[in-house]
Amino acid sequence: MNAQTLEAKPAQEKNALPETIIRYIDDAKSLPHSESYLIAVLQMIQKHFGYLPASCMDEVSERMQIPSAVVTGVATFYHFFTFVPKGKHTVSVCLGTACYVKGAGLLFERLQELLGVKPGEASKDGLFTLESARCVGACALAPVMLVDDQVYANVRPDELPKILSKYGFKPAAK
Amino acid sequence: MATDKEVTLTIDGVVTKAPADATIMEAADSVGIAIPRLCYHPHLSIAGACRVCLVEVEGMRNPVASCAYPVADGMKIHTSSTQLRRLRRDVVELILDNHPQDCQTCDRNQNCELQKLSYEMGIRERYFEGERKQLEKDLSSPAVIRDPEKCILCGRCVRVCDEVQGVCNLSQHRRGFHINVAPAHEGNMMNSVCVQCGQCANVCPTAAILEHNATDEVFKALEDPTKHVVVQTAPSIRAAIGEGFGYPPGTPATGKMVSALRLMGFDKIFDTNFGADLTIVEEAHEFLRRLEKNEKLPLITSCSPGWIKFMEHFYPELIPFASTCRSPMTMLSVLIKTYYAEKAQVDPKNIYVVGVMPCTAKKYEARRPEHFAPWGAPYTDAVLTTRELIWMMKSFGIDFNHLGDAYFDNPLGLSTGAADIFGTTGGVMEAALRTAYEKVTGQPLEQLDFTEVRGVEGVKESKVKIGDKTLFVAVSNGLTNAKHVLDKVRSGEKKYHMIEIMACPGGCIGGGGQPYPPPGMHIMDAKLLRMRAKALYSIDSQKQFRKSHENPYIQKLYDRFLGEPNGPKAHELLHTHYEPKFPKGVR
Numbered sequence: 001m002n003a004q005t006l007e008a009k010p011a012q013e014k015n016a017l018p019e020t021i022i023r024y025i026d027d028a029k030s031l032p033h034s035e036s037y038l039i040a041v042l043q044m045i046q047k048h049f050g051y052l053p054a055s056c057m058d059e060v061s062e063r064m065q066i067p068s069a070v071v072t073g074v075a076t077f078y079h080f081f082t083f084v085p086k087g088k089h090t091v092s093v094c095l096g097t098a099c100y101v102k103g104a105g106l107l108f109e110r111l112q113e114l115l116g117v118k119p120g121e122a123s124k125d126g127l128f129t130l131e132s133a134r135c136v137g138a139c140a141l142a143p144v145m146l147v148d149d150q151v152y153a154n155v156r157p158d159e160l161p162k163i164l165s166k167y168g169f170k171p172a173a174k
Numbered sequence: 175m176a177t178d179k180e181v182t183l184t185i186d187g188v189v190t191k192a193p194a195d196a197t198i199m200e201a202a203d204s205v206g207i208a209i210p211r212l213c214y215h216p217h218l219s220i221a222g223a224c225r226v227c228l229v230e231v232e233g234m235r236n237p238v239a240s241c242a243y244p245v246a247d248g249m250k251i252h253t254s255s256t257q258l259r260r261l262r263r264d265v266v267e268l269i270l271d272n273h274p275q276d277c278q279t280c281d282r283n284q285n286c287e288l289q290k291l292s293y294e295m296g297i298r299e300r301y302f303e304g305e306r307k308q309l310e311k312d313l314s315s316p317a318v319i320r321d322p323e324k325c326i327l328c329g330r331c332v333r334v335c336d337e338v339q340g341v342c343n344l345s346q347h348r349r350g351f352h353i354n355v356a357p358a359h360e361g362n363m364m365n366s367v368c369v370q371c372g373q374c375a376n377v378c379p380t381a382a383i384l385e386h387n388a389t390d391e392v393f394k395a396l397e398d399p400t401k402h403v404v405v406q407t408a409p410s411i412r413a414a415i416g417e418g419f420g421y422p423p424g425t426p427a428t429g430k431m432v433s434a435l436r437l438m439g440f441d442k443i444f445d446t447n448f449g450a451d452l453t454i455v456e457e458a459h460e461f462l463r464r465l466e467k468n469e470k471l472p473l474i475t476s477c478s479p480g481w482i483k484f485m486e487h488f489y490p491e492l493i494p495f496a497s498t499c500r501s502p503m504t505m506l507s508v509l510i511k512t513y514y515a516e517k518a519q520v521d522p523k524n525i526y527v528v529g530v531m532p533c534t535a536k537k538y539e540a541r542r543p544e545h546f547a548p549w550g551a552p553y554t555d556a557v558l559t560t561r562e563l564i565w566m567m568k569s570f571g572i573d574f575n576h577l578g579d580a581y582f583d584n585p586l587g588l589s590t591g592a593a594d595i596f597g598t599t600g601g602v603m604e605a606a607l608r609t610a611y612e613k614v615t616g617q618p619l620e621q622l623d624f625t626e627v628r629g630v631e632g633v634k635e636s637k638v639k640i641g642d643k644t645l646f647v648a649v650s651n652g653l654t655n656a657k658h659v660l661d662k663v664r665s666g667e668k669k670y671h672m673i674e675i676m677a678c679p680g681g682c683i684g685g686g687g688q689p690y691p692p693p694g695m696h697i698m699d700a701k702l703l704r705m706r707a708k709a710l711y712s713i714d715s716q717k718q719f720r721k722s723h724e725n726p727y728i729q730k731l732y733d734r735f736l737g738e739p740n741g742p743k744a745h746e747l748l749h750t751h752y753e754p755k756f757p758k759g760v761r
Contacts (some may be wrong), residue, residue, distance in 0.1 A: 054359055059759065061358075067336075067760045068358035068367070073345030076360070 015053035017060070019043060019082040027064050035066050042075055050086040077082040089167050091115075094144040096135030103157075104143035108132060110157040114164070114171070127168050181247040186254065196241035198229055198251055198523030209253050210262055210290060212269075213328035214241040216379060217698040218337060218594030218678075221329045223266050226291065229253045237261060263295045270328050271302040273380070280324075280381050285690050287324060299757050301376050309354055314362035316386050317370035317537040318686070326384035331355060331374035340654035340700070340761065341484065346671055355382075358757070367487045367759045369653070371480035371677045372559075376697045385534045385687055388556045388567050395526040396439050402520045405440040405585075406506050407431065407530040409447055410597030411560050412683040413709035414532065414658060417689040419574040420565030424705030426713055429579025434572045436580055442514075445582045446529065447589030449506030449594040450605070452731070453477065454586070454722035457499050457747055458609040459739040461672060463720045465643075470662065472648075472670040475602050477501045479539035480677025480686075482752060484653050488662055489760045490669015490754035502596065503529045504538055504545050506586060507553035513735050514586060523549060529557045532685030535677065542559060544750045559687025585644040585727040591714030592722045598707040599651035599681035600627035601633060603674040607638055607647070607720045615641045622720055627710070630680045630703040633659055645671040653681040683707055695705070 021044050028037040031161075040063070045056050052075055064156075075081045093099075093108045102120040108119075111130055115123040122129045137146050141153030152163055161171055179194035185202050191202035197220070202209050214278060222242040229240045232250040237258065240251075252258070270292060278282055285592035308323035329346070332355060336342040343366050357366035375383045395401045415426040435443045460475045474495040476482060484491055502510070507529065512521040529536060538602045539545065540554040547553055558566070569719070592608055595601030604624045611619045626636035627647065632655035638645045648670050650656045656675045662668040678684045680703035688706075695702045719725055736744045 057359070059761055065760050067342035069343055069345035069356075070759060072360070073347050073359045076347040077349050104645065138647070 002129075008142075015055050016047060017045070017056055017063075018048055021048070022063065025060070028064075035053045035064065038064065038066060038071065038074055039078075042081060044072075046081060050083055051082045054083070076140050082120065082129075084120070085122055085126070089148050090131060090146075092131045092133040092136075092146040093166075094134070094142070094146075095132045097138070098139035099135075099143040100167050102142040104145075104155055107143055107145060107155055107160070111161055114160060128164070181245055181249070183245050183247070183249040183250045184514070191425055194245070195466040196245050198238070198249075198512065199227055199243055199244050201245050202229075202240065202251070202253060204673070207253055209240050210288065210291060212326070212379060215333070217379070218330060218333040221333065223327060223329050224269070226475075228468050229267070230255060243378050246326055259296070262491075262579075263297055266295045267297055267300065267302055269479055270297065270300070271304055271307055273326060273506075274306070274323055278691040279312075281384050281387070282381040286331060286381065289423055292502065296567075298458060301728050305351075311405075312356070312362045313386070314364035315368065315370060315536040315538065316541045318363055318368065318372055318375055318383060318626070319335040319386045320363065320383050321381060322355070322356070323382075324356055324380045326380055327353055327355065328379060329355075330377040330379065330404065331383055338652050338654055339677070340657045341367055341369055341371075341488075341759065344374065358507045361433055364459060365673060365757075366759055369483040369487070369677060370478045370535040370686075371621065372654075374686075375534065376686055376688075376690075377712045380469060385559050385668050386537060387531045387562060388537065388558055389562050391556050392528055392558060395528070398526075400524055402441050402518075402524050403439070403526045403528065403665075404442040404510050404514075404527045404639060405435055405530060406444045406446045406503065406510075406531055407435075407577075408503065408682060408686065409450060409594050409601075409710065410532040410561070410688070410706070411530050412594075412658065413597060413683055413706045414560050415564060416574075417692060418560070419568075421575075422484070423692065423695070426709045427574075428689065428713070429581070430574055430577045432582055433577040433580040434570075434574055437713060438570055439579075440528070442583045443592075444510065444514075444586040445507060445589050446502050446531075447593035447596070448586045448725070449502030449509070450477075450593035450720035451497050451589055451725045452505050452509075452748065453502045453596075453727050454602075454605045454609050455728060455732075455739050456505075456589050456669060456744060458606050458613060460497055460615055461606065461610060461756075463740065465671065466641070472673045473497055473675045474672075475606075476674045477535065477596065477602055478678075478682075480654065481656065481675045483535065483538065483755065484656070484677060484754055484759075486755040487746060488657075488759035489759070492660065492759075493752045496752060498751065499541060499630055500545065500748055500750045502593075503534075503557075504539065504553055504750075505544075505748050507540075508547075509731075511547060512747060513551055513731065517585075521552065522547065525636060526555045527553065529554045530560065530563050531557050532560050532682045532688045533563065534559060536687075544660060546714070550608070560685075560689055561687055564689065566600075582705065585730070588721050588727045589717075590719035590725050591717035594710050594713045594717070594748060596701075597682040597710050599630060599676050600624075600649045600674065600682065602676075603627045603647055603672065605722055606654050606672065606674075607640075607645075610637075610722050611640050612721065612723065614643070620719070623678050627674075628707075629702050630707065632679075647672045647674070649674045651676045651681050653677055661761075668702060673733045679703070685712070 028034045057071050062073045095112050145152045145155045180191045181194050192206050209227045213221045220242045222239045227240045228237040230252040308493045312320040332344045335344045343357050347360050395403050412428040416425040464470050474496045481626040507527045515522040537557040540557050592605035627649050650659045679698045683706035
């Protein structure tokens with residue numbers, strides 16, 4: 001095994017940064033502490049693509065002259081940022097204490113089975129991303145689930161297919 | 175940030191003065207109180223990450239981290255109390271709780287700062303047991319490997335890579351229990367801007383970062399009757415190997431080292447120094463040709479593989495300026511499998527070349543496709559660090575201290591003093607100047623010591639008069655220092671004729687594969703580096719020949735095998751090329 005076979009080639013997949021973000025970075029360059037605009041730039045990218053593509057983070061690193069390891073270090077620190085494409089809808093299950101006691105853990109497991117995903121991942125058909133939330137402040141309705149901004153209260157695992165079908169979910173044929 | 179202002183404070187009842195900008199830890203050190211510490215490193219920025227160095231300050235509600243807390247006038251500090259001892263013990267025990275319990279089988283056994291600290295903190299029983307992080311090892315690089323499960327998040331590797339080497343390949347990813355110190359995208363060391371210098375392994379207090387061990391392969395080759403196993407040792411090994419056997423730093427141990435290598439059963443023991451002499455002859459000719467044509471100046475040295483990879487990632491536009499000379503190690507490996515193979519009538523395919531290097535990046539260099547022989551095998555089959563060789567000798571049961579002196583084999587074992595000093599910053603420059611002077615002027619050089627390029631400072635400059643020309647030269651060690659020099663060259667602020675760059679602080683004597691420092695010293699310690707350098711300069715001063723081109727076997731080698739320096743055969747065998755590497759570095 002020689003070193004060449006192990007080494008990185010320039011990334012093939014390219015998600016170029018949109019013009020607006022490039023202009024924002026260029027404007028920030030002349031400002032004091034220009035590197036502190038990193039998080040704002042990452043937020044803009046996530047808003048644009050729905051996630052942070054690796055190639056975009058590399059481009060940010062080069063344009064802002066911040067080492068790539070620092071960019072990905074910052075991005076992975078914040079729960080807000082995601083590195084895989086998001087589904088069309090986000091399903092969040094509250095795993096706060098009250099919801100958990102009322103069976104949210106079971107809901108979360110059932111959803112992983114139904115959608116065929118692990119937490120944070122998007123389903124194969126691109127419709128759903130499954131996430132956990134820490135207390136949405138509606139403990140009286142426990143267990144609580146959100147699909148995008150819609151709150152579902154007192155959810156039982158057997159109700160899940162019906163709720164999800166409103167958003168285009170089709171149960172896998174047995 | 176030295177200031178003239180002083181404050182008076184009391185530490186454990188001792189009234190003392192300290193500079194106003196000192197930390198509590200520094201003030202305590204100066205009165206002989208060594209506060210326990212873990213993440214602190216005197217050559218790196220303050221992290222305050224481990225909370226081991228807690229002390230009590232009268233009037234403050236909570237203990238403070240003494241490495242980060244500044245002194246103040248009238249401050250009363252207590253560094254030892256039942257409460258503090260319990261606190262520190264708990265802090266260390268909580269670190270241990272998230273650390274594998276495999277001390278006996280660990281590479282850093284008896285050499286681990288965490289192990290030592292746990293003992294000193296009096297941890298004899300474990301009260302905490304909880305979930306332990308589970309992270310994959312990164313074995314991708316032939317040079318430097320990571321075991322994140324052993325990482326205690328002190329951040330020294332992150333700081334050395336950023337502050338001393340200017341590479342910034344490592345960063346903490348994620349947060350809390352899931353923190354992982356890794357290259358960008360939590361990728362591996364191979365697909366990154368890592369220059370493989372191993373300084374992270376040097377400063378790591380545990381076994382979270384290590385050299386990629388090659389001792390198994392070497393043991394196997396030594397036992398294989400079909401293999402003709404040839405070893406070569408780099409200049410700086412002789413200045414440091416004694417430390418592994420209890421000698422004080424700076425004890426030259428060439429003779430004992432060769433005796434030990436013989437006992438290990440190597441068929442031939444050659445000296446990388448011979449490769450260094452050859453490098454100087456080739457590089458001096460290359461330099462003089464460029465000087466004559468006034469092109470591709472400054473010439474930048476190419477012996478340090480960490481620097482070469484750094485250039486390919488961070489300064490690809492400077493590639494034309496780098497010397498095309500292969501490193502001394504690879505030059506010698508090439509000669510072993512061509513010139514020596516022919517002379518000794520051994521099939522080069524059966525020759526197994528082991529390089530003993532102060533360096534982890536040499537392990538990487540050996541696997542570069544440019545340094546593979548036409549028959550598909552690497553010219554250097556395995557590279558051992560000084561640390562690995564010390565361990566191998568111990569496992570062979572060799573009583574190093576009682577060995578007599580033995581000598582390298584000829585012809586590739588004879589070297590001049592110019593080659594010995596290759597192992598320290600400024601040495602390659604000095605060696606090159608000795609040869610260049612005589613080649614240009616045709617006069618013998620009277621004063622051989624170019625003292626202006628000696629010393630372990632990060633950047634040195636000198637003007638050297640050779641004939642009717644005045645040459646401006648620069649020497650730097652540590653890649654952040656190299657950046658400073660190169661950026662001035664790029665901006666046109668400075669014009670040099672030649673630049674020597676070594677990736678590691680102090681040069682090869684401070685390489686990523688050198689012995690962990692003895693108690694009371696630390697990595698990058700100027701005192702330690704000076705002692706090791708002194709050993710090399712003393713060997714140089716005692717040599718019969720002190721200029722590379724005077725090496726009689728080098729002269730013979732050109733006459734009978736290579737032809738002219740920089741000639742077609744020399745070019746084919748002794749020179750190489752470089753390419754920009756991805757990902758591109760941010761500098």
